[in-house]
Amino acid sequence: MISTAKKYVGYKEGSGNSNRFSSAMGRPAEEWCADFTSAVAAESGNGSLFPNTASCGVAKSWFQSRGRLSVYPAVGAQVFYGDSSSKYGPGGSHTEIVYAYDSTYIYTVGGNTNDNGSSTGDGVYRRKVSRHSAWTDSYGYPAYPEGITCADPSWKGRAGVTYFGQEANESDIRQGGGSVPAPGGGSAVVIDGKSYGPGSTGKHITELGQLLVAAGCGRYKEGPGPVWSSADTESMRAYQLKIGDTGSADGIPGPKQLAKLRADYGKLHTYAIKSGDTLSGLAVKFKTTVTALMKANPQIKDAGLIHIGDVITLP
Structure with a gap:
């Protein structure tokens, strides 16, 4: 889905909103942000996982009626824009596809938009948008067979869900379906006789947190402290991603990762x-x-x- 959307970055519409995506869906030239998502979904083999509509409001309602609408971002989600002042209502003004998020922004590909701040769209662009803006309303979660990686804490533990509350991108999409444990939700590990992970306590947990802060990976609102918390998981995962260990970025330290962290910081x-x-x-x-x-x-x-x-x- 995401790779198909990205290949159209740079595409520009013709006169009078004429565009290939509305045509592909059998619709006339029109405002085509939702047509872009529908057409990309169909082309990538995900047509049944997205609503086939030119209306952002209808698309939002489609996900909501299936219990798959959230206010938290997800990789591969359909994001809906518009606040209560919009003539189309919350989430009814514009839509795009999310390919990554962090604690502050979502990173998207969208049609009938621009990258210069204008209200008039003319093509397909990559965009960086505040995830906490009132204009960023909600996200539709497609039921991908490989599951979904999201920031919604209420989705922790669901079959096929990987929960990363602070940041995630395409490398975090799991291959294959089934139940995926939340980061840090498994057993703690023991390294050099000390426990790291859920349920772990001690001065060494505080010291680990301090090293993660020194590495520029701290995700703490308070602390770090001696009791392992979700902030420790998020911070450790940020470090794992920083050093390129994307395949094991579950927020629980491995012996080699801990050794490198200590050596460097x-x-x-x-x-x-x-x-x-x-x-x-x-x-x-x-x-x-x-x-x-x-x-x-x-x-x-x-x-x-x-x-x-x-x-x-x-x-």
Whole structure:
């Protein structure tokens, strides 16, 4: 589905909205964003998994009636745009196909659109859109035989679902159907006599989180802390993707991954607070700034309040 959509990037419509996608679906020249999705679905062999309609509102309702509409993105989903001020209603103004997402944006391919911010579409483009905008309304989840990779926490544990709440792309699509466990949902692993994964606790979990923050992969709103959480899973997965281990990016560390993380971001990148230390003094000592130290250590809420013995990450 996604590869078929991408091959049309650069296509431009003719005069009066004439385009190959509406024609392929047996419809006249018209606003064709939904026609693009329907035509791509048909061409890629996924026609029965998407609504055959020129209306974004009808397409949204089609997914909703099947219990497959979400406010969270998914790889290969049909995204619907439009807020309550739109004359077509929420989700009724425009539609595109999602090929990736992260914590802030969705990455899409769409027809009858543009990449210059204009309200007038003229072709097929790749776009980067805020996933938290009021204009980004909802997502239809096609029932792909290989399953779906999504950010909807309520879909965790469903047959054929891979849950990645923060980011995912085409490399995360599982091959074959069946039940796919959520990242981190399996058993914890033991490395060097210490447990990592769901149910694990200890100082080593905090230290792992600090290393992940140092690696630029922290996904923590609070912490890191000594109890394994979903944020640890998301952070570890971000690191696995960063180093190219896409085939094992399940958010649970492997021995080689942990060894590399320690080697690259170990002792030289952390510091244990001593008596008399201040963040401003440490910023000077390590040639950085208080702001950078605070960003690398989200567990520090007050720049004037640090504790002896705490281990901080150095940016």
